Amino acid sequence: MSCEKGDGDPMEDPLFILESGEVYRNPTEVKMSQIVMPCHANHCGELSVGQLLKWMDSTACLSAERHAGSPCITASVDDIHFEHTIGVGQVVNIKAKVNRAFTSSMEVGITVSCEDLFSSCQWNVCNAFATFVARRTEEGKVQLKQVIPRTQTEQMEYSIAAERRRMRLTHAEIITDLLSSNTAQLGECQEYQGAVSAERTRVESVELVLPPHANHQVSTFGGQIMAWMENVATIAACMEVGVCAEAYQGAGALRHINSAFMTFEVLDKDRKPRTLPRIRPEPVDGKRRYQEAIARKKIRLDRKYIISCKQTEVPLSVPWDISNQMYLSYNNVSALKIMAARSNWMLSSEKNKVSLYTLEENQILCFKVETHVTVPAEQAFHLLSDLRRRHEWDRHYQQCDVIIQADEDDTIYRVATPCVSKGGKGQDFILLASRRKPCDSRDPYLIALRSVTLPTHPATEDYTRGEVLCAGFSIWEESNAVSKISYYNQATPGVLPYISNDIAGLSSSFYGTFHSCNKYLEENRDSLAVLSPSDL
Numbered sequence: 088m089s090c091e092k093g094d095g096d097p098m099e100d101p102l103f104i105l106e107s108g109e110v111y112r113n114p115t116e117v118k119m120s121q122i123v124m125p126c127h128a129n130h131c132g133e134l135s136v137g138q139l140l141k142w143m144d145s146t147a148c149l150s151a152e153r154h155a156g157s158p159c160i161t162a163s164v165d166d167i168h169f170e171h172t173i174g175v176g177q178v179v180n181i182k183a184k185v186n187r188a189f190t191s192s193m194e195v196g197i198t199v200s201c202e203d204l205f206s207s208c209q210w211n212v213c214n215a216f217a218t219f220v221a222r223r224t225e226e227g228k229v230q231l232k233q234v235i236p237r238t239q240t241e242q243m244e245y246s247i248a249a250e251r252r253r254m255r256l257t258h259a260e261i262i263t264d265l266l267s268s269n270t271a272q273l274g275e276c277q278e279y280q281g282a283v284s285a286e287r288t289r290v291e292s293v294e295l296v297l298p299p300h301a302n303h304q305v306s307t308f309g310g311q312i313m314a315w316m317e318n319v320a321t322i323a324a325c326m327e328v329g330v331c332a333e334a335y336q337g338a339g340a341l342r343h344i345n346s347a348f349m350t351f352e353v354l355d356k357d358r359k360p361r362t363l364p365r366i367r368p369e370p371v372d373g374k375r376r377y378q379e380a381i382a383r384k385k386i387r388l389d390r391k392y393i394i395s396c397k398q399t400e401v402p403l404s405v406p407w408d409i410s411n412q413m414y415l416s417y418n419n420v421s422a423l424k425i426m427a428a429r430s431n432w433m434l435s436s437e438k439n440k441v442s443l444y445t446l447e448e449n450q451i452l453c454f455k456v457e458t459h460v461t462v463p464a465e466q467a468f469h470l471l472s473d474l475r476r477r478h479e480w481d482r483h484y485q486q487c488d489v490i491i492q493a494d495e496d497d498t499i500y501r502v503a504t505p506c507v508s509k510g511g512k513g514q515d516f517i518l519l520a521s522r523r524k525p526c527d528s529r530d531p532y533l534i535a536l537r538s539v540t541l542p543t544h545p546a547t548e549d550y551t552r553g554e555v556l557c558a559g560f561s562i563w564e565e566s567n568a569v570s571k572i573s574y575y576n577q578a579t580p581g582v583l584p585y586i587s588n589d590i591a592g593l594s595s596s597f598y599g600t601f602h603s604c605n606k607y608l609e610e611n612r613d614s615l616a617v618l619s620p621s622d623l
């Protein structure tokens with residue numbers, strides 16, 4: 088844990104001075120601070136996670152309602168990783184703001200930090216994303232107003248919120264696919280000596296919903312339900328605890344309310360993780376749950392590895408497999424969105440209406456080439472997203488083959504490029520191309536590219552294996568007939584030989600290549616059938 092004194096990231100500051108000089112505060116931001124008292128603590132004297140979830144839910148609900156202007160309800164909360172425990176006497180600071188509104192639902196970003204008042208130390212505890220839905224009215228489903236992102240951070244969050252939504256709405260499908268395609272790899276339920284029967288860890292609690300458990304809409308607080316769930320999970324605790332909440336009234340039937348999977352790490356007296364006894368699952372359903380728990384663990388680890396790591400910490404090429412396809416695709420698109428949302432791009436040069444921008448951050452050079460074409464954005468998107476046609480305008484794409492058509496939006500290609508030095512070898516790249524159409528008029532069309540590794544396509548002697556960390560196109564519709572095309576590339580050592588001359592010389596083949604790109608797009612502006620690789 089690092090002790091950070093001070094005001095934190097200026098981009099995160101609620102009062103932000105815009106380029107126009109205007110002082111800006113996010114209108115949906117809600118902040119709440121609480122001192123942790125013994126009544127909030129668990130048996131270890133630390134703030135109970137359930138209590139924290141309650142506070143987070145209340146803060147986020149206020150933020151959602153401030154945006155919606157009407158009552159809202161918690162639909163779901165994405166995985167949360169709690170990085171630190173919080174002790175009695177410490178202060179919890181919770182900040183929530185609406186990142187993006189869709190139709191009737193909105194994503195609320197929540198950050199929790201902890202503060203020791205007497206030492207002025209503060210540290211991050213967790214970041215979470217919750218989805219709130221505006222309650223239907225007599226007229227039906229509510230159409231929320233759009234969020235207008237103003238700062239760079241807000242623009243990034245707005246843009247990536249669409250990707251997170253895509254992921255959360257397909258989460259159940261990922262688990263099903265992983266179970267059906269990968270059962271053998273997930274591991275069989277083995278017999279272990281001293282294993283504890285799963286039935287022995289079962290804990291049930293019945294709670295009577297009383298007025299203090301209700302929210303201002305006089306229904307049970309989502310956070311309260313999460314707190315009750317955390318309570319039973321703590322009593323049952325092994326590594327992953329499945330919790331199901333059901334409700335009934337009088338002699339009425341049980342109604343499923345919510346399910347959650349909580350992961351606990353048990354520490355020994357030296358605060359080191361303890362090895363826990365194995366679980367012996369019950370037959371049939373128990374074995375299914377056991378397999379599902381292994382699948383979820385794999386997904387959690389993939390998510391943590393691929394999504395939570397900082398760009399600079401992830402190895403350039405991540406192994407691709409069907410179970411992490413969704414996260415790699417997310418990572419691919421969100422990395423490009425983050426690069427595109429940066430506001431500190433410097434114009435290096437301009438020629439024939441093609442502009443070259445550079446950006447240097449953490450000693451990594453990124454560049455952006457921007458141009459306008461008289462081609463509708465959707466057509467440009469189709470033409471540019473089929474990498475097999477890129478040789479028609481980019482001489483670096485000597486050969487390009489589809490290796491895997493993962494789904495309609497994700498394709499893995501092998502691209503071979505000519506050698507750039509005398510007597511040297513050409514390079515080849517295994518690239519994941521992820522395409523996205525806009526969710527609304529504030530989104531561009533996107534084609535994101537990054538390297539992946541595939542056991543079926545190892546490096547060969549004939550080529551040097553190159554790697555792309557983050558590259559791709561964003562295509563904005565400027566009018567029905569005109570689009571703005573931006574090409575981005577984060578220069579890894581493998582890509583540098585192709586660009587260093589241009590950046591230094593501020594001219595030559597960049598402009599040639601993008602001039603050819605314009606020509607290619609304009610010549611194919613009216614081509615009727617543009618095949619996507621999946622049509623093959």
Ligand SMILES: CCCC(=O)SCCNC(=O)CCNC(=O)[C@H](O)C(C)(C)COP(=O)(O)OP(=O)(O)OC[C@H]1O[C@@H](n2cnc3c(N)ncnc32)[C@H](O)[C@@H]1OP(=O)(O)O
Pocket residue numbers: 160161162163164189190191192193218220228255307308309310312313344345
């Ligand atoms: C995490 C803690 C949750 C709890 O503790 S439960 C206690 C508090 N919450 C509640 O009582 C909510 C109970 N649930 C409900 O009322 C409904 O399921 C809910 C959330 C209104 C959705 O109703 P539906 O019939 O599915 O309505 P719909 O298909 O028109 O969807 C409305 C919008 O909600 C979104 N949605 C539904 N389930 C989701 C989920 N699991 N995660 C993220 N988003 C979700 C859905 O995409 C739709 O969004 P949009 O309108 O297109 O913007």
